[in-house]
Amino acid sequence: MKFLSICKISFIKLMIISISLFLMSLYMLINELVYFLEWEVVTLNSMNIVMTFLFDWMSLLFMSFVLFIASLVIFYSMEYMSGDKTINRFILLVLMFVLSMMLLIISPNLISILLGWDGLGLVSYCLVIYFQNIKSYNAGMLTALSNRIGDVALLMAIAWMLNYGSWNYVFYLEVMKMDFDMMLVGGLVMLAAMTKSAQIPFSSWLPAAMAAPTPVSALVHSSTLVTAGVYLLIRFNILLMDTILGNILLLISGLTMFMAGLGANYEFDLKKIIALSTLSQLGLMMSILSMGFYKLAFFHLLTHALFKALLFMCAGAIIHNMNNFQDIRYMGGLSSFMPLTSSIFNVANLALCGMPFLAGFYSKDMILEIVSLSYINMFSFFLYFFSTGLTVSYSFRLVYYTMTDDLNCSSLNMLNDESWIMLKGMFGLLVMSIIGGSLLNWLMFSSLYMICLPVYLKMLTLFTCIFGGLMGYMISNVSIYFVNKSLLNYFMSYFLGSMWFMPYISTYGIMNYPLNYGFNVIKSFDYGWSEYFGGQELNNNMLNLSKLNSFIQNNSLKIYFMTFVLWIMLLLNLLIFL
Structure with missing residues (x-):
């Protein structure tokens, strides 16, 4: 009962704050207001520590969405995590996670951004290893170490900004493109964003983070951890327009989108398929952002958050009912057993594909039409449209495996649609996944494009989606080797299905060999010759000198001297006598 009350209180409070922030963001958007607040924390003589906060329509709207999704995820967790004995700790971790994201969103200062950034990294590690087993520990370590690269890049950017006299980057946005130093800061920030948003070559941690509980995945993959990098680059968007940084990011994000779409078509783990779809959509956001359309990237960021959280919630309900099976080959016929959950799952899937008049349609269609209108090379154009086709392909493949035919699990099953608390949590996001796109479109783009x-070209997007869906369904339905020739080649399917070998490079390549080499170096040098001729030798010499000194200190030299003189005199007397 105590746990239920904590969940309910958290849900109600977060929902109220979310609605308040949404109304405030509308007010600021209509009146074009921006509030820049400075809070003097400590003043000591001439030194003062100041926390700065930036409140504009973008930060308030994003915070509203994060809190809305977090409140529904906590409500959903009341049933999903009900069997967990340490549930209070779980809710507190989720709240800390959301708080870190809040700090990152409202910070115009690189120092306070780092606080939120590292808070996200630390709490995400705690949540990934929440189910304490070897797989979770490995996934948590991969997540933490991959994100540390971005943290170091952000620290270097902070050090480089010492040249400017302030860490409030908003003051320097206008001079950024003219100054080489600021471009260097922008490059480091871009590297940090690439690690947090899992762009190539840092993509392997994203599917590995699926070891976390499903409510956490719904929060992480929709509006918090992975979107932090995109949001940071939206704030630094001036640096990406018509610069070398933008061109590099366009190539990397396009390849990420393509790689994730291909990988999802070969994957059989339900949660990993949805994780790879997140990776694909992050690539889409990053690529349109690199072309200078930061508002469009933000628009897709918000619409994607709604249906992606809903997808994970539906996946959690299915896994919960399937007795913790995640392999889609065991599933089938779920539309008969769980009609309500299946309907919500299909709506979220269609929103992801860009089905007209659902949330995803407004942002994805506008992005692809802007791409068709822009001056970009043929390779980037191909990556955009082919990756969109792959998105629809793996979505329809997922529907085929989970919804059609017969259940391939045990003959005795307890599948039902009576998880009312989870369903109520999903309904809030279902409504927003249907109307959220048009709502945001009216708010953000006051004049029509x-x-x-x-x-x-106008019909190309629609044709790509239809053709991708047909291919995904056909490859699953028809004799699989007849259509998908790549499966006949084991190495090709293994390469495409394992994210172009990135997980192996990230673990064995980057961590295993350098760590072993580092161990040998430290054993030979720091613990070997360097120690023998350095600290150890000095220690031995000092020890011997101190022993001699204490021997001298603890004995009377007068007695020794008189004894020595007496012995000499005795010997002389003996010699004279003889």
């Missing part, structure tokens, strides 16, 4: 394209 007129995108005038030839008919074949």
